Amino acid sequence: MFRFARFSMRAFALCAAMLLPAAADAQCTFSNSSTPARSVLVYRFAVREVGDSAVLGVTLTFTGSTSGIDTIVVPAQWAGQRLHAIRNLHPRDADVRIDSIAGRGALVVRHTAAAPVDISYDVVKDWTGPLDHPYEFHPMIFSDYVEVTGANALVHPRADRYEPVIAHFDWTALPPSWTLATSFGTVEVGVGASADRCQTVIGTWSDIGDALYAAGEFRVRRFDIRDKPAVLAIRGTWPFSDSAVVAEIQRDVGAVRAFWHDDNFPYLLVTWAPFDRDYGSDDGSAFTNALWIFMSRKESLASQVTQLTHESFHTWDPGRMGAQVDSEESKLGWFREGFTMYYADMIAHRARLISLATAVERANRHLRSFAGSTDPYTRGDVIARWLDGAIRAHTHNTRSLDDVMRALVQSANQPLTLERVLATADRNLAPSDRKTLRDLLAAPGPVPANFSAGVLAPCVRVSLDSMYAFDAGFDVQASIAASRATGVREGSAAYAAGMRDGQRLAGASIYPGNPDKPAVFTVVNDSTKSRISYLPRGPVFAAPQLHVVDDSGAAQPVRCGR
Numbered sequence: 138m139f140r141f142a143r144f145s146m147r148a149f150a151l152c153a154a155m156l157l158p159a160a161a162d163a164q165c166t167f168s169n170s171s172t173p174a175r176s177v178l179v180y181r182f183a184v185r186e187v188g189d190s191a192v193l194g195v196t197l198t199f200t201g202s203t204s205g206i207d208t209i210v211v212p213a214q215w216a217g218q219r220l221h222a223i224r225n226l227h228p229r230d231a232d233v234r235i236d237s238i239a240g241r242g243a244l245v246v247r248h249t250a251a252a253p254v255d256i257s258y259d260v261v262k263d264w265t266g267p268l269d270h271p272y273e274f275h276p277m278i279f280s281d282y283v284e285v286t287g288a289n290a291l292v293h294p295r296a297d298r299y300e301p302v303i304a305h306f307d308w309t310a311l312p313p314s315w316t317l318a319t320s321f322g323t324v325e326v327g328v329g330a331s332a333d334r335c336q337t338v339i340g341t342w343s344d345i346g347d348a349l350y351a352a353g354e355f356r357v358r359r360f361d362i363r364d365k366p367a368v369l370a371i372r373g374t375w376p377f378s379d380s381a382v383v384a385e386i387q388r389d390v391g392a393v394r395a396f397w398h399d400d401n402f403p404y405l406l407v408t409w410a411p412f413d414r415d416y417g418s419d420d421g422s423a424f425t426n427a428l429w430i431f432m433s434r435k436e437s438l439a440s441q442v443t444q445l446t447h448e449s450f451h452t453w454d455p456g457r458m459g460a461q462v463d464s465e466e467s468k469l470g471w472f473r474e475g476f477t478m479y480y481a482d483m484i485a486h487r488a489r490l491i492s493l494a495t496a497v498e499r500a501n502r503h504l505r506s507f508a509g510s511t512d513p514y515t516r517g518d519v520i521a522r523w524l525d526g527a528i529r530a531h532t533h534n535t536r537s538l539d540d541v542m543r544a545l546v547q548s549a550n551q552p553l554t555l556e557r558v559l560a561t562a563d564r565n566l567a568p569s570d571r572k573t574l575r576d577l578l579a580a581p582g583p584v585p586a587n588f589s590a591g592v593l594a595p596c597v598r599v600s601l602d603s604m605y606a607f608d609a610g611f612d613v614q615a616s617i618a619a620s621r622a623t624g625v626r627e628g629s630a631a632y633a634a635g636m637r638d639g640q641r642l643a644g645a646s647i648y649p650g651n652p653d654k655p656a657v658f659t660v661v662n663d664s665t666k667s668r669i670s671y672l673p674r675g676p677v678f679a680a681p682q683l684h685v686v687d688d689s690g691a692a693q694p695v696r697c698g699r
């Protein structure tokens with residue numbers, strides 16, 4: 138599942154760039170802005186082969202301030218990753234000087250007052266080894282394609298999130314055999330003029346900073362989602378067809394747009410590319426007018442249904458719920474990620490894209506690990522489910538969490554704050570539940586006693602079940618890193634099965650979090666291999682669990698949450 142910090146899907150406008158006559162190495166010529174209130178940024182891109190890898194060369198031009206001093210920001214971290222991908226940053230004019238500010242991740246640019254400032258830099262691949270999570274958050278620079286984001290590759294003058302800007306992007310120097318696919322348009326090889334590789338965006342800094350920029354050897358499929366244009370830019374070979382991916386995106390993203398009764402989209406780009414492994418890793422992320430999906434080469438398409446509904450849901454939560462406030466972001470992780478997780482499953486279930494059994498199984502995983510958890514996905518998923526039930530109980534089923542979510546979109550002229558989320562929920566809650574909601578946010582306590590099946594009743598019942606906690610019995614991460622058993626605890630199931638500190642591990646199979654799947658290890662003692670197998674069970678505890686009692690929702694669509 139995916140973790141993502143910030144995104145927005147604010148309106149943007151495209152305007153045609155004025156061009157020089159076509160030439161072999163034509164450059165875009167962008168008209169001057171007629172709105173001096175907006176800062177104007179011009180990015181030009183080229184790819185150079187360096188040995189068997191590649192470098193994305195970027196030039197940035199902006200109008201310097203009248204003070205002669207500007208601060209520029211160099212991407213140094215994103216999505217929990219430290220980045221070292223920006224190299225060779227330098228001014229292109231002798232009368233511009235760039236100095237670093239110690240420890241601030243920013244640079245000071247001194248220039249002639251109000252003169253254009255020209256900077257160039259390289260974006261390089263700053264990791265080694267196969268492409269796998271979480272390296273997709275680093276600029277992906279290869280000899281056959283590049284895929285970067287505003288957050289990891291665009292050096293820019295310091296700007297507030299909602300500062301109005303005009304950004305021009307010149308992609309004409311990329312290899313002519315490359316497809317261009319960005320948040321602001323897609324151009325296939327051999328289609329359109331080179332003018333189409335000049336993109337202009339009139340919007341806010343967040344539109345550009347939260348955008349996705351890809352180019353290279355992609356196959357392109359154009360299609361509609363509920364009559365709005367969409368593009369799939371896909372790489373790799375898969376156990377399913379490109380057409381099947383298109384159909385899946387139409388169903389999954391369409392279901393989310395139907396939930397919100399909102400089709401206000403100029404365009405959607407979905408990039409789809411493989412991680413360098415067969416199973417077990419995937420990532421989806423949401424960007425301005427775009428999503429990306431990375432997945433293991435042999436996984437099923439069905440594994441991406443809730444990934445697609447999840448990323449689409451972020452368009453509204455938080456994208457269309459009001460201006461995002463930096464100081465509020467860390468307070469709202471449960472609402473942003475956990476509520477999105479809940480709705481990703483419920484919308485997929487309502488639209489019959491996943492079964493009730495699957496939705497229940499996913500809910501139960503969060504319910505099992507809720508008590509004591511500080512994970513915003515787990516916290517928020519369970520809180521959403523509880524809140525929906527509490528609203529339904531208090532309003533005699535006349536209202537639900539859906540009404541709270543839609544009210545937050547309707548009041549998007551106000552900033553998205555914890556206080557506003559709570560106040561909107563409060564309007565549909567009994568006083569005791571208002572207090573419970575605040576308690577749930579204040580401390581990682583257990584699931585509230587009045588937890589109900591909410592929207593899934595009466596096809597699902599809730600019971601308080603006894604179950605085993607997951608306990609591997611040793612330090613799994615340290616052991617795998619050292620290829621030796623480490624931190625084995627006496628009295629654990631691993632110890633009872635014969636595992637001891639220092640044993641060399643020649644093979645391992647364990648399902649973290651699942652106490653009912655056997656953990657199996659091949660250990661080597663004095664060059665003798667042996668097999669250790671046990672159930673990774675800790676103490677017994679109790680947690681609410683959902684159980685399907687009737688999946689006849691197909692016959693009665695209003696039941697079972699449909």
Ligand SMILES: [Zn+2]
Pocket residue numbers: 139140141447451473474477
């Ligand atoms: Zn998310």
